[in-house]
């Protein structure tokens with residue numbers, strides 16, 4: 457599978473314990489996790505996502521600024537031509553904000569306390585979902601495609 | 610347009626004009642292998658030769674990423690564009706990896722002329738050296754002046770990498786006779802230069818002395834003797850000198866034809882790896898027991914023997930070759 461996930465910590469809070477636990481959990485589940493350190497700006501997260509060609513961009517946010525940071529990361533990813541990467545948001549997100557985050561473009565939200573098994577299975581589902589539409593599209597385009605095999609993992 | 614369906618040519622021209630998502634995509638496709646990788650190789654190869662590739666290897670925690678980042682700073686001051694390929698081992702149990710080298714390279718996060726890509730070793734070493742050579746080829750074709758490949762020197766990984774680099778820098782630390790022993794084991798053979806990093810620590814001079822002694826015992830046909838630079842990567846100390854030494858080695862290789870020779874033999878060894886990988890794949894298909902029910906039965910009831918059966922099987926698959 458070799459799915460790739462960028463784990464980033466946007467915003468100003470400096471705690472990355474949660475992000476590191478998530479990174480290790482995903483590593484143990486077979487993901488390639490690109491760990492990027494604390495206090496990243498959305499534009500720089502998007503740039504790393506482009507360079508690393510990741511399937512998922514994980515934002516760990518404890519500062520309470522999850523709405524604004526998710527909105528600007530979604531925009532930055534589009535700007536960097538990586539609008540296809542799935543965004544997941546974890547951290548101190550109140551139940552009431554989950555729908556809003558999804559509306560803004562988050563593919564899934566994992567508030568503090570989410571079971572790690574759930575995180576893993578839902579990330580796997582995202583990767584599968586991400587591969588599927590391209591595979592289907594490819595069926596119709598086989599003749600023109602320069603790379604018959606060039607679909608997402 | 611989605612990069613997933615673009616041709617190698619399109620992706621490469623996008624990458625050359627600074628689209629990092631297109632370049633990221635090309636690197637993933639190369640890593641994955643198969644037909645897309647072949648197509649990419651074909652388009653990139655004629656455009657290579659402009660970049661100089663430096664391999665940086667050494668024990669875990671030696672300061673390779675920090676030193677790579679400091680070297681990048683000096684290269685940028687001198688006006689070069691560069692790409693960094695940071696390779697970390699995949700977990701043998703889960704196949705996953707944590708790729709954290711770029712945390713140490715954060716000073717270049719905003720610099721458009723520094724491209725950083727993390728890569729996991731993913732399984733076998735033959736595969737790793739093929740994927741690394743493929744990635745270096747893409748970065749070269751994309752127009753970078755320098756490519757730095759960081760890899761942790763454990764076991765045979767560094768050998769796989771040294772196949773992809775023009776010059777190999779081995780990073781050691783002071784205070785550890787073991788380090789030099791490690792160097793003796795494998796790193797010594799592949800080193801064109803040494804850095805004794807963390808030279809702000811005790812024992813630097815002694816390590817340097819031990820290393821020099823060991824190098825003097827080395828029986829080498831080459832008239833290049835590896836330089837040793839004592840660096841403090843965290844403060845950028847002596848990193849200019851280190852880069853000058855690297856460039857000196859480059860010039861030496863350019864002048865005596867060694868660089869062309871190395872590149873040619875690298876291309877050949879990549880070809881070898883690829884052919885071997887194909888043959889192994891073919892052979893394992895050929896050997897699927899279900900494909901030869903008769904032979905399996907004959908072996909079991911002793912109407913044939915393994916040696917005869919192997920020769921016959923080989924002959925039936927490769928009829929042009931005489932049995933060996």
Ligand SMILES: Nc1nc2c(ncn2[C@@H]2O[C@H](COP(=O)(O)OP(=O)(O)OP(=O)(O)O)[C@@H](O)[C@H]2O)c(=O)[nH]1
Nearest residue numbers: 669670671672673674675713761806807841842843
């Ligand atoms: N004192 C001192 N510490 C250093 C120096 N260079 C690097 N370090 C520290 O050594 C630690 C490891 O540095 P890295 O650059 O991550 O080492 P690495 O070899 O890339 O590590 P891996 O990729 O994990 O094998 C970090 O805490 C650095 O800050 C140095 O010159 N002096």
Ligand SMILES: [Mg+2]
Nearest residue numbers: 673674710759
């Ligand atoms: Mg490192």
